[in-house]
Amino acid sequence: MKNYLKICLPLLCAIFAANFGYSQNEITITHEITVLGNTKPIPVSLDGFSGEVADVLKFDLYVQGFSFVTPDAAQYQISGSNDGNVVGRVADKFARTTLLTRSYTGASLRRQAHAFADDIVFAVTGKKGIGQTKIAFKAQPSGNGPGEVYVSDFDGHNPQAVTHDNAIVSKPSWTPGRLGLYYNSYKLENPDIFYSDLSTGQRRVVARYGGSNFSPAASPDGSKVAMILSKDGSPDVYVSGADGSNLKRLTTGIEDSSPCWSPDGQWVCFATKIAGRRLLAKVPADGGTVQVIHTAGAPNPTEPDWSPDGKWIAFTSQTSEFDICVVSADGSAPPTVLVRGQDPSWSPNSRTLVFNHSVGYLQTLSVLDVFTKQVKDVGRIAGSDSEPAWRKDLNL
Amino acid sequence: MKTKLIYSLAFMLAVSLAATGCRHKPVNVTPMQAGMTPPPPTEPSAPTLPPGPPMNPVETPTATGIPMGSQDLYENMVQDRAALAAYTVHFAYDSAVIRKSEQANLQSIAQALAADPNTKLLVEGNCDERGTEEYNRSLGERRALAAREALAKLNVDPSRVFTRSYGKDKPADSGHDDAAWQKNRRDDFVLLHPQSGSPAPASMGGS
Numbered sequence: 001m002k003n004y005l006k007i008c009l010p011l012l013c014a015i016f017a018a019n020f021g022y023s024q025n026e027i028t029i030t031h032e033i034t035v036l037g038n039t040k041p042i043p044v045s046l047d048g049f050s051g052e053v054a055d056v057l058k059f060d061l062y063v064q065g066f067s068f069v070t071p072d073a074a075q076y077q078i079s080g081s082n083d084g085n086v087v088g089r090v091a092d093k094f095a096r097t098t099l100l101t102r103s104y105t106g107a108s109l110r111r112q113a114h115a116f117a118d119d120i121v122f123a124v125t126g127k128k129g130i131g132q133t134k135i136a137f138k139a140q141p142s143g144n145g146p147g148e149v150y151v152s153d154f155d156g157h158n159p160q161a162v163t164h165d166n167a168i169v170s171k172p173s174w175t176p177g178r179l180g181l182y183y184n185s186y187k188l189e190n191p192d193i194f195y196s197d198l199s200t201g202q203r204r205v206v207a208r209y210g211g212s213n214f215s216p217a218a219s220p221d222g223s224k225v226a227m228i229l230s231k232d233g234s235p236d237v238y239v240s241g242a243d244g245s246n247l248k249r250l251t252t253g254i255e256d257s258s259p260c261w262s263p264d265g266q267w268v269c270f271a272t273k274i275a276g277r278r279l280l281a282k283v284p285a286d287g288g289t290v291q292v293i294h295t296a297g298a299p300n301p302t303e304p305d306w307s308p309d310g311k312w313i314a315f316t317s318q319t320s321e322f323d324i325c326v327v328s329a330d331g332s333a334p335p336t337v338l339v340r341g342q343d344p345s346w347s348p349n350s351r352t353l354v355f356n357h358s359v360g361y362l363q364t365l366s367v368l369d370v371f372t373k374q375v376k377d378v379g380r381i382a383g384s385d386s387e388p389a390w391r392k393d394l395n396l
Numbered sequence: 397m398k399t400k401l402i403y404s405l406a407f408m409l410a411v412s413l414a415a416t417g418c419r420h421k422p423v424n425v426t427p428m429q430a431g432m433t434p435p436p437p438t439e440p441s442a443p444t445l446p447p448g449p450p451m452n453p454v455e456t457p458t459a460t461g462i463p464m465g466s467q468d469l470y471e472n473m474v475q476d477r478a479a480l481a482a483y484t485v486h487f488a489y490d491s492a493v494i495r496k497s498e499q500a501n502l503q504s505i506a507q508a509l510a511a512d513p514n515t516k517l518l519v520e521g522n523c524d525e526r527g528t529e530e531y532n533r534s535l536g537e538r539r540a541l542a543a544r545e546a547l548a549k550l551n552v553d554p555s556r557v558f559t560r561s562y563g564k565d566k567p568a569d570s571g572h573d574d575a576a577w578q579k580n581r582r583d584d585f586v587l588l589h590p591q592s593g594s595p596a597p598a599s600m601g602g603s
Contacts, residue, residue, distance in 0.1 A: 107428035115426055144525070144565045168565045171530055184533075190467055190560050191533070210464035212537045212561045215530045228534055230559060233461020233541060235534040255492065257534035271531060278531075302531040316528050342528050361525075361572060387529060 036326055036336040039371035041067035042124065045074035053082035053113040059155055060117035060131045063352055063367040063376050076124055086112035090123055099123040110157065130154055130347045134391040135354055135365075136162070136172035136181055139382030143361045147382065149183050151198065154347070154354065154390065156365060156378035162196050163187075173225075174391045175218045175242070181389075182206060182216035182225055193227055193244075206244040217259050217268075218242070220308075220392070224285070226250075226259035226268045237270050239285060250283050251290060258303045261285070262329070263310045269293065271302040271315075280304050280315060280327075298325040298335040303343045307350040308392055312370075314344035314353055324355050326370055339368055339375055345390045354378070356386040461541060462554045470516050470558055473588035480505055480517075480585035484568075485543055487581040490527065492538040494546050502543065505585055506550040517552070518586040519543045521561045522568070524577035529563060536561030543583045 044066050049057055057078070058068065071077050076099070080088035086109060090100040100123040104112035114131035121129030133154045140147030146166045152159040163169060168186040175182065179198045184191050193207040193216045207213040211230035218225050222242060229238045229249075237251040237259045250268060259270040267282045272290070278300045280293040295301045298317035305314045310329060317323045317335070322342045327335035341357035353370055356363040363386040365378040378385075483501035485494065494502070509515055521540030523532040540559035548554045568584075569576035 102424045102426060104426045104428060111428050112426075115428060119426075144567060168562070170533065170563070170565075186562075189471075191562075208467060210466045210469070211541075211559050212533070214533050214561075228530075228537075230461075230464070230537045230541060230561075232463045233544075235537040235541075235561075255534050255538045258528075258530040302528045318526075318528065322528065343530075 036370055037338050037373045039065065041065050041372045041374060042076065043067050043069040043074050044076045044078050044120075045069060045071040047071065047077070047079040048081045049086075049113075050082060053086055053109050056110055056113035056131075056155075057117055057120075059376060060114060060129065061120065062374050063369050064117075064121055064129060065351070065369045065372045065374065067372075067374075076120075078120060080116075082109055082113070085109075086116050088116045088120075090120055114153075127349050127351070130349060130352055133348060134174075135345070135388050136174060136183075136391070137356075137365060137381075137385050137388040138169050138172065138183075140384045140386075141382055143363070143384045147384075149181065149185075149196075150381055150385075151181070152381065154367065154378075156381060156385075159381045162198065171215050171217075171387050172389050173217050174389055174393075175222045176220055176393050177222040182218055184214035184216065193225075195243075204243070207238075207240070207247075215258055217261060219261050219285070220263050220265050224265075226261065226270075226285075228257060228259065237268060237283065239268065248287060250285075250287055253281075253290070260305050262306050263308050267306075269304045269306055269313060271304065278302065278318075280313065293327070293329075294331055295325070295327050295335050298323070298327070298337060301325070305345050305353075307346045308348055309350040311350065312346075314346060314370075316342045316344065322357075324353060324368065326353075338370060338373055339366075341366060341368075343387050344368075345388050346392075347390050348392050354388040354390050356388060462545065462548060464558060465555055467558070470518065470588050472591060473516060474591055475518070476587040476589060477584075479587040480508060483585055485583040485585075486578065487539055487583075489524070489577070489581065490535070492535060492542045494542050499546075502546050502550060506547055506552050508587065509547075509552050509556065512589075514590050516556045516558065516588040517547070518588055519557060519559045520566070520584040520586065521559065522566055522580055522582050522584065523564045524580040525564045525567065525572065526577065527564070533561050533563035536563050539581075539583055543585075 046068055074093055077091045077093055085105050087103040091098050100119055102119055104115055117131040118129035134151055135154050136151045138147050139150050147169050149162040149169050149172045150159050151162055165187045170184045172181045172183040181196050183194060185194050191212045191214045193213045194203050195206050196203040207227055209229055209231035213229050215228040216225050224239055226239050228235050236256050238247055238249050240247040253272040255273045257271045259268050261268060266285055268285050269282045272279055272281045280295055280301045281290050282293055283290045300318035301315045303316040312326050313329050314326045317325045321340055324338045324341045324344050325335045341355040344353040344355040353368045356365050362384040364380055365385045365388050366375055368375040483504045485498040485501050509517060519540040521536035523536045544554060544557045544559055547557055567580040569579040
């Protein structure tokens, strides 16, 4: 009996200690305080990686709320190598457990690094990472005038031009469920709305009415598109089928702009002007009464984007500068001002925003973790990059 | 007693191992597929753009503004940007209200249109570089529509007047100061002539 206890008790103690530590850690994660703009980053250490792989891991983790410290101070110790292929390991220092051990093969080291970053994010937070997601945006040689629509990795790498028109373009919008984009182009001289299928390169006209046709936004299920048309004598919000058919006018405001969708497809949110004041508002996607969304404290709101989890609406507030702001979609909390910038677009996991901000008289894309406010610029494609749109469905 | 203890210890050990097993992951390999990026978009060699959808009947809640005809009604006309260049209408910051100081320009434009019933008019609304991009696109359109409505009050048939907005993408002055901004907050007016040889409108024919 005593012998058994001598052998078994330390073993049991070790197992229980490990388990207990793990549970404690789980509790920490569950109760992670996520306050917009005021959350502490998760301290990690990064060892054994070099060059592009180290750069990718640092970029991806930084804009998803991780900070880099020495192994002693780290909650999670990330180690591995990139000799030929990426091999990585994540250890939870407090729980003294290994969360993840994985190696990657094929494609490029860069893509292996993004995949490892996503696995780290999932192992630590339980949420899908953004490392392998895509954005679309407009790129102009100068701060105004002609440009092209581009798609790239979320960090600006691997850019590919979608248009080759040397025409004014604006507001690309991904179509969920299809590899395609709506955008506004002046290719046929007037501002019209086009759809480009990225797998075939073919495109078609979606809206080419008299007056202006711009600001397209695909619905979350891809079956409809919201847009601004002035064919009835006022720039207002319209909704049509994905191909432009069954057009329906939703608003009669004096000057409406920038429609976006609630993730359940029930609402179209937009910027409007009532009695000379700029406001955000929403209208049922099938038509109905316009309701104001309160953004007191963040004046002159425009360019709303509703988070995929339904909780938040990000927008641009204009004073003497432009600010990226986030307000709770149900109006339960006042807006939070995050950083300088314009035209935010949510990541698929509703945690990160891509937006553009001024550098001199040009625009640069930037990626922001809304909880820690950690922000990094994306590599520049053309002289001025703006109006980014994050592809919401993760699987291309 | 001994046996019981052994069994219970063994059981607890088994349960603990089962519970902890999931975090000691074996070395996993993730093969990366080659086709993660979309194939490069290719432009059709001769991109043919089909006409837009037909003008479907639209449920209009409470119509504001004066409806506009389709682009087909003017897209083949000849643009004369010089004819009305002297009558550019300017706006206050973030405003689409036609100021009294601009009325004389609109009267001149109305006279030019009255002088030749074959002509039509394209109004291009523009903004200064302040303001967000799509907001400026709508503001520019509202400025163009404001001129169209003002011209209607001067007895210009609105079916002859078309609008488009350039937002802040077509500044008249590329500067970044008050003087440039004032010049850029504007409506440009483009006189549209029928192509030579094209028949006159039916209403003008015969007499």
